[in-house]
Structures are given as C-alpha cells and as structure tokens.
Amino acid sequence: MAGKSAATEERLSQNPHAVRETREKNLEVAIGRQVRELRKRQRMTGSDLAAQTGLSVGMLSKIENGVISPSLTTIQSLAHALRVPLVQLFSGYEEPRGCMHVKAGEGVEIERAGTRAGHQYHLLGHIGSNNSGVVVEPYLIVLTTESDRFQTFQHEGIEMLYMLEGVVDYRHxxxxxxxxxGDTLLFDSDAPHGPEELIALPARYLSIITYPQVA
Incomplete structure (x- = not known):
C-alpha cells in the first residue's frame, strides 16, 4: 500500500509539460513504436512476438513503450520475427513532424466542386506525406447571397462540419x-452530401476532411 502511495506521489510531482526526452530516448521511442505497429499490422499478440524472439512479455512491453534501450541483437531478433529489414525499425527516428500556422484571413482560396455554385473554399493548412497514414484537409467554407445550393458532393473519407455563422439545412x-x-455534423463522406437550403446568410463553417494517405 505504501509503495502504491509513493508511486502516486512520484507521478503527481512530475511536470506533464516538461521535455524530458534526450536523443537516445527519442530513438528508443521510435524503435518501440515501429515494433508495436509492425506487430499489430501482422496481427501478432505480444505473447506471439515474445515467444518468437525469446523475450519475456514484460521485456517486449518495455521495448514497445520506449522504456528501455534494446541491444542490437534484440533488435535483430525482432526484425527477423517481424520479417522486415533491421533498418526499418529505425525508420521513425528523427523524422520531421509537420506543422503549419495560418494567420487569420490568410487561408488559401481554392477551387473545388462547389466553386461554380458560389461556394468559397479557404484551405486552412496542409501537411504532405506523413507517418500517420492519414491526410487531413481543413477548410473554411463561406456561403453568401451569391451562393446557390449544389446538387451534392461525394468523396472518400470522413468529414466533420462545425457551424460558425448563419443557418444551413445540410443533406447527408x-x-x-x-x-x-455551434452545431457539429460528422459523417461518412462517401454518401451524397451538401447544403440543401441556405436559411440565413452569410454562412460560415469549418469542413475537416480525412482520408487514407496513398502510399
């Protein structure tokens, strides 16, 4: 009981915002993340991989969580069991993590299917190829008295709308x-969707579209 209390106090004393990772620690985390992702991709349990590499389940868990630095021999065993080149387990190390800051009013106006109906699309940011396997497209969409309803849109992915101003009847x-x-609408964008009636204008809403990244 006392041990549990001490552990709790230690956790509470840590600053969750502190940057504690060193270069070596980043490498451990990168290797662990790759091992976990490859294992799950191959539908292997932790016990399966541990048995194939001669590691204990507890040791494998520490490696996947970046708690310890595995030896080169252990990394080689993991790569062999996962049927990947050894260097692939290092592939996530020090890869750039994209970030984009767009100031108010500086979104790029682009053309999309609804442009010809007077719908204005402002792209609020874009991150290219990344390790998440997901593409995210955030838009600010503006409808005015010059806008017209568009038949419907249909594309792959998941879309979320967040209404900022105006009132729109939206079909899905x-x-x-x-x-x-203040309203939100989250939906599978493979179904026909789009503004059905423009009730109160001007209308502005965020449209955030996500879909799988093509390799």
Missing part, C-alpha cells in the same frame, strides 16, 4: 440536418 444521404452556430 436521405437525411437533412439544420446546422446553426
């Missing part, structure tokens, strides 16, 4: 939803 499949400021 066979359903129509009234969107007012």
């Amino acid at each position: 499949g066979e359903q129509v939803y009234r969107l007012e400021p």
Whole structure:
C-alpha cells in the first residue's frame, strides 16, 4: 500500500509539460513504436512476438513503450520475427513532424466542386506525406447571397462540419440536418452530401476532411 502511495506521489510531482526526452530516448521511442505497429499490422499478440524472439512479455512491453534501450541483437531478433529489414525499425527516428500556422484571413482560396455554385473554399493548412497514414484537409467554407445550393458532393473519407455563422439545412444521404452556430455534423463522406437550403446568410463553417494517405 505504501509503495502504491509513493508511486502516486512520484507521478503527481512530475511536470506533464516538461521535455524530458534526450536523443537516445527519442530513438528508443521510435524503435518501440515501429515494433508495436509492425506487430499489430501482422496481427501478432505480444505473447506471439515474445515467444518468437525469446523475450519475456514484460521485456517486449518495455521495448514497445520506449522504456528501455534494446541491444542490437534484440533488435535483430525482432526484425527477423517481424520479417522486415533491421533498418526499418529505425525508420521513425528523427523524422520531421509537420506543422503549419495560418494567420487569420490568410487561408488559401481554392477551387473545388462547389466553386461554380458560389461556394468559397479557404484551405486552412496542409501537411504532405506523413507517418500517420492519414491526410487531413481543413477548410473554411463561406456561403453568401451569391451562393446557390449544389446538387451534392461525394468523396472518400470522413468529414466533420462545425457551424460558425448563419443557418444551413445540410443533406447527408436521405437525411437533412439544420446546422446553426455551434452545431457539429460528422459523417461518412462517401454518401451524397451538401447544403440543401441556405436559411440565413452569410454562412460560415469549418469542413475537416480525412482520408487514407496513398502510399
């Protein structure tokens, strides 16, 4: 009981915002992440991989969580069991992590399917190829008195709308939803969707689209 209390006090004394990772620690985390992702991709349990490498389940868990630095022999055993080149386990180390800051009013206006109906699209940022396997496209969409309803859109991925201003009746499949400021709509964008009626203008809403990254 006392040990548990001491552990709790230690956790509470740590600053969650402190940057504690050193170069070596980053490498451990990168290797651990690769091992876990490759194992899950191959539908292997921790016990399966531990048995194939001669490691204990506890030791494998520490490696996957970046707690310890595995020896080169252990890394080689893991690569062999996962059927990948040894260097692949280092592939996540020190890779750049993208970030984009767009100031107010500086989103890039681009053309999309609804442009010809008077829908204005402002791309709020873009990160190219990344390790997440997901592409995210954030837009600010503006509808004015010069806008018209568009038949419907249809594309792969998941989309989320967040209403900022105005009122719009928005169709998704066979359903129509009234969107007012503060409302959110999350949906599979492979179904036909789009503004059905423009009730109160101007209308502005965020549209965030995610879909798998093509290798």
